Amino acid sequence: MTKIPWDGAVRAGNLSEEQLKIIKSVDKVRKEQRKQTIELNTDPYATLLAGGESGPSVLEKAQKRQDIIQYILVLATDLIADVPVLATTILQRTDPYKQYLALLGSSNNPEDAVPLLAATFLANLIAFSLTSSSKAVERDSDALPKLYSYLSTLVKSQDAGLQDIGVQHMSTVLRSSSAKETFWKQKNDTIAPLFDILRKAAGAAKDTDSTLWSGAASVRSADTRFGGGVGLQLMYHILLVIWQLSFEAELVGPGLEEDEEIVPLYVQLLRMSPKEKTTRLLLATLHNLLEANKKTLIPIATTARLPALLANLATRHLTDDDAKEDLDALDQMLDEYTKGQTTFDEYADEVQSGHLRWSPPHRSATFWRENARKILQDKELPKKLAEITGKKWESDKKVLAIACNDIGNLVREVPEHRTTLEKLGLKVRVMELMTDADESVRWESLKAVGEWMRYSFER
Template identity: 55%
Template sequence: MSLDPPTYLASLQSNIRQRPIPWDGAVRTGTLTEEQLAQIRAVDKVKKDARKHTVEADLDGYCTLFVGGPGKKSVLELAAKRQDVVQYILVLLSDLLDNIPALAKALFKNGDPYRHFLPLLAHSANPDDHIPLLTSTVLVSLMAASKDESTATIDKALPVIFSYLSTLTKNSDAGLQDIGVQEYSSLLYGRATRQQFWEQRSETVTPLIQILRAAAGISDDSSASLWSDTTNTGRTGFEGSLGGGVGLQLLYHVLLVMWQLSFEASDVGDDLNDEYDIVSLYTKLLRLSPKEKTTRLLVSTLYNLLSANQNTLLPIAVLARLPALLQNLAGRQFPDPDLNEDLGNLRDLLDEYTRTKTTFDEYVGEVNSGHLRWSPPHRNTVFWAENARKILDFENGEILRKLAQIMARPWDNDKAVLAIACNDIGALVREVPEKRWQLEKLGLKTRIMELMGEADENVRWESLRALGGWLQYSFDTK
């Protein structure tokens, strides 16, 4: 998918192209050779067709110009001390790679084309030094044009460039963020690159999720913020810029990268939700989506994730009230046929799930998600009367083990989870007191007693209520 270059990058490259370079003087000082200068002049400031013809007629020569050859140094090696020349060569090479795919493939014929470029990513930490940024553009163009998945690319170069691009996406400058995100998009052209992107997710994915959370108006890391309005299925749009100052173009490009990653949903979908609450985040963003193009990416990504991980993610989508939101969206007329198709497929998927699942299934799905919310079953005495014993016996106590895992965490940003878990344990004790030993064996009674000292008032209250059930039935059996 071709995207317009970010404005900042396009402006920088344009300025460098227009800078006068004293080429003849550079030759006299050994910054480059006469032969190299002739090659540069043959393709510099000429029409694209003429440039393409010249390079394709001498691919080996132009490969030697940029990456060197037997007994010959590249122009970047010779000009290493001339920042103006290095910048000019990087912009020229980027232009050639964008217009002449054969050059990208030819650069791989004689070994590793990256050895001269990767060190330039660490050329300087000075923000006024544009060489690292221009180098990243060359590397991205080289990889994207060649679609190379060799060891040199995937195992050596790609991790380094992903790390560099992550510094751009974490920058406070929206222009640099957008460059990093668009270059990510260009690199996610195959399964191997997407897998490497996911392996480096603390660098690559996490900053993008932070941008999406800001766009959704979430200013902290609390999962509770994502679930605070799941009962509100109305749709509101943003005015001007999005929440957190995220512009529409940056939002679109981030969503595009996440959509590309979702093609690996069968491998990454569960972890993506466990670590980033992606289903609830995307449901919230879909509710707020200001444009059809962002809605299209949100719906398509959700469909990829849910269809590939139906057992684990469909229950979470129901808890996030996604079915009701899709029902509202179905009343709108979208001109985009792909959006309408994905929207219909997603609705069918959720309709089939909700038709065949009971409240008990929803509760199991919520516990398995690893994150509890005040969904209807928790306070429903009829639900506990009908299902407490079933919960204790389900898959040899699997639900209890999941509850124990949830309660073992501190939940510093979402203490409501602990309060809900205490509520559920108390309900199980009240309904099936003779099975208290199952809870005690997993350390749940001990954990309940620990939580009585929590600073959060709701956690203290729910833990006290749960322990009260234990004490009541302990006295009753004496």
């Protein structure tokens, strides 16, 4: 930052002599001396940064001087970090965030220093406020959505450095249940761009996540990047944010799976994780989510082959005690679940997961003879099959082929219930798939339509 001609700024009315005196009393001095000076009387410093009855803030005076504003924003962040009592005094002012929130929208350029520095100060001050009160405070509830919206613009940028700043500031303020709830309410702005990066790292696109379920990617790498060129530091900070959010697992767990398919995604990332620090966060998040949502998420974890991956990880002698504890807890949870599983349960779990693979039941004539009627009586499973076949699965066509296989088997084994499948639109969809570009989809759909044709003359 270029040297500021302070005396000239005073003469131009960009700040007062008193404000300059206050700045110089803490500028370029040792941390301990700065702390002692401010603690003797915090009010002048709080007024300097946030204004008050005794006068305007320096931000108000220096509105046209970007260099001074940048300098003060950096100084302000340092001061509240070094002297927590100053943060307390600032928070006692009327609307302490107002001037800084206004700076977030002062530029449309994400690389502009002023909004970036204002966001840094706000993240730290709001985090201090959140941790110093056991109850949600109105000023925080009002400010957080605006800060989150700005930070999301950083995460959505193509610059990894800006992305990392945005993610780190998100992590800074996720210190309370209220902050996490607000974050979750804005999930299209906050959560979605984080998962776009996670999917890029896993090498999977949304709704076409073939790699998530096949386990095709490498288990470990000496590289410090995940897939898609996503750096380890950015990845760690994103995983840290999701881990913080996972402590509200009952609130966020179902939505994270429904919107982002977090369980198979995290299983894939765990398979790829190059460092123990990312492995630790992945395990801890899965533990939090599955523990609070056993009924819905454990079946999905089983279908995504988490148990086999945990067995693999157990042979690697993790050094982190927390990671080992989470690994053991997950293993025990999944083991208890799978012990009571029947073949029908495994099939139902796979369908409910929203993704199909060529697991043994699909090709087993015995399975269909014994379970086809039960599947149709379940009612939810045929609806889920209709939902699965309604997607295009551009990069994972085998899902459509498997679904056609299953539909054909249901018609063959329980022909009297084929009307149920027709009402769900499955006959029309299967006929559409006869012209699909993928050979396996065409073949399986042709066989399924053939089962229907066997009974066409009975009507």
